[in-house]
Amino acid sequence: MVTLSVPVAVVMPWLALLLISVLAARLIHLLLMRWNSSSPYKVAGAAAARLPPGSRGFPVIGDTLEFFSQSPSLELVPFFKRRLERYGPIFRTSLFGEDLIVSMDKELNNLVFQREEKLFQIWYPESVMRIFGADSIISKLGSFHRHMRSLVLRLFGPENLRLVMLHDAQRTVQTSLLSWLNQPSVELKEATASMIFSITSKRLISYDSSNSDGNLWKQYDALFQGMLAFPLYIPGTAFYKCMQGRKYVMKILRKMLDERMRAPHRESVDFLDLLIDDLKEEKHLMNEKIALDLLFLLLFAGFETTSSAITATVKLLTDNPKALQELTEEHENIRKRRVDPDSEITWEEYKSMKFTSHVIHEALRLINIAPIMFRKATEDVHVKGYIIPKGSKIMINPSTVHLDPTIYQDPNAFNPWRWKGTAEPVSGASKEFMAFGGGLRLCVGSDFAKLQVAIFLHCLVTKYRWNVIKGGTMVLSPGLQFPGGFHIQLLPKA
Numbered sequence: 052m053v054t055l056s057v058p059v060a061v062v063m064p065w066l067a068l069l070l071i072s073v074l075a076a077r078l079i080h081l082l083l084m085r086w087n088s089s090s091p092y093k094v095a096g097a098a099a100a101r102l103p104p105g106s107r108g109f110p111v112i113g114d115t116l117e118f119f120s121q122s123p124s125l126e127l128v129p130f131f132k133r134r135l136e137r138y139g140p141i142f143r144t145s146l147f148g149e150d151l152i153v154s155m156d157k158e159l160n161n162l163v164f165q166r167e168e169k170l171f172q173i174w175y176p177e178s179v180m181r182i183f184g185a186d187s188i189i190s191k192l193g194s195f196h197r198h199m200r201s202l203v204l205r206l207f208g209p210e211n212l213r214l215v216m217l218h219d220a221q222r223t224v225q226t227s228l229l230s231w232l233n234q235p236s237v238e239l240k241e242a243t244a245s246m247i248f249s250i251t252s253k254r255l256i257s258y259d260s261s262n263s264d265g266n267l268w269k270q271y272d273a274l275f276q277g278m279l280a281f282p283l284y285i286p287g288t289a290f291y292k293c294m295q296g297r298k299y300v301m302k303i304l305r306k307m308l309d310e311r312m313r314a315p316h317r318e319s320v321d322f323l324d325l326l327i328d329d330l331k332e333e334k335h336l337m338n339e340k341i342a343l344d345l346l347f348l349l350l351f352a353g354f355e356t357t358s359s360a361i362t363a364t365v366k367l368l369t370d371n372p373k374a375l376q377e378l379t380e381e382h383e384n385i386r387k388r389r390v391d392p393d394s395e396i397t398w399e400e401y402k403s404m405k406f407t408s409h410v411i412h413e414a415l416r417l418i419n420i421a422p423i424m425f426r427k428a429t430e431d432v433h434v435k436g437y438i439i440p441k442g443s444k445i446m447i448n449p450s451t452v453h454l455d456p457t458i459y460q461d462p463n464a465f466n467p468w469r470w471k472g473t474a475e476p477v478s479g480a481s482k483e484f485m486a487f488g489g490g491l492r493l494c495v496g497s498d499f500a501k502l503q504v505a506i507f508l509h510c511l512v513t514k515y516r517w518n519v520i521k522g523g524t525m526v527l528s529p530g531l532q533f534p535g536g537f538h539i540q541l542l543p544k545a
């Protein structure tokens with residue numbers, strides 16, 4: 052008989068390893084249980100039972116990894132979808148090292164915006180604040196916040212849009228489209244980002260992309276990636292790259308500000324001049340750091356979001372010939388009514404673009420450019436049977452409402468006609484449509500963004516046609532991304 056005897060010296064290390072693994076797994080399990088059952092919220096007893104349901108995920112990283120998992124298309128990302136099914140629209144989680152209460156509920160979202168600076172207050176994670184600056188408009192409250200908004204509206208409010216930006220946008224869009232004509236392929240997201248940056252930076256800081264090194268906007272590229280990363284300032288991390296971009300842009304802005312401050316008298320021509328005038332007004336609380344952080348945010352907020360909106364709208368129209376046809380007819384009809392068909396778009400013509408407006412709203416609903424916003428509760432808030440304790444950090448997610456089949460029939464379909472006859476959110480927001488946020492902090496550039504998309508579409512469909520070369524896939528992660536870009540070839544209209 053043959054006995055299979057394995058030497059003890061061989062078996063022992065394996066047994067020891069097995070034992071250590073079992074103990075380690077048990078320890079991790081216990082730590083996880085403890086982490087998840089411990090609560091950062093200062094409520095006890097019956098009140099603790101009324102906290103929204105949820106878990107804290109893994110220690111330190113929480114649920115962050117799952118949060119960034121992609122949706123296969125423009126559908127609700129798995130992170131929100133799974134929790135909606137499991138907990139409902141209000142739940143607890145932990146992301147980027149922060150314990151959060153998440154609201155995907157239209158009533159709570161609305162309550163947060165309507166009771167801003169009463170029950171809730173602006174709060175953003177550390178990574179975002181370090182990128183936009185501690186003195187950014189998103190850190191300001193009360194009358195000074197309102198003052199900052201009124202300054203921005205001098206540039207992006209209806210009056211200046213009508214008198215200045217409508218013309219500016221048309222010129223830059225026309226020049227850009229013409230320059231794409233002879234190219235075999237244009238990556239639309241990058242090309243429109245550069246175009247929007249030209250429109251915005253001209254009036255903000257008199258920046259001329261064609262004369263300068265032209266790459267200032269590229270410094271903002273890394274910003275999106277770093278915004279929701281862990282604030283780890285170590286070479287190689289997304290956050291580090293992002294902060295390097297900020298440093299570079301801030302250096303340029305600081306130099307411009309210093310030069311202008313030193314210059315004798317200068318007529319006010321751009322937003323930087325307006326800020327300098329405000330700096331000189333002693334009664335206001337404006338200082339150089341606040342002014343620079345505001346410029347930095349406006350340069351970024353304008354081009355990244357609007358270029359995504361344009362690229363996505365063109366892609367959605369490409370895939371929906373019927374919508375493209377109706378849109379084209381609207382713009383052809385505007386041309387036909389003019390004495391000179393090639394004359395500039397007037398304000399009245401812009402305001403008459405009803406179907407275009409439906410297309411823009413429908414695209415914004417689907418693509419969820421700003422899928423999350425943050426606030427903090429300044430009081431205990433009782434809502435929908437839950438308690439949101441004072442001090443809780445809240446993440447608002449409007450995408451779930453935008454993609455709710457009980458509000459929008461067949462919500463994943465691009466259907467601009469659904470807005471026909473319905474009251475589009477005139478002020479820019481409603482409980483069902485929060486692409487631009489709401490309340491006191493409603494996007495101050497929303498009208499400007501919509502104007503630029505409309506002008507772009509007018510110039511595009513009246514003068515050009517296009518072939519898709521490659522790409523065009525759109526995914527949410529949870530922000531909108533174009534993984535392979537969207538490459539088109541622009542051709543003159545026959």
Ligand code: HEM
Pocket residue numbers: 188189200203207251348349350352353354356357360420421424425485486487488489491492493494495496497499500
């Ligand atoms: C499609 C384009 C855009 C989208 C989807 C968008 C979205 C948003 C959202 C959701 C908010 C609210 C954030 C919050 O409540 O925490 C916001 C705020 C803001 N947006 Fe936009 N935005 C767009 C374009 C622009 C443009 C073109 C500008 C200016 C050039 C701009 C400047 C700002 C500023 C300064 C704020 C902060 C307002 C405040 O704190 O009072 N945005 N935006």
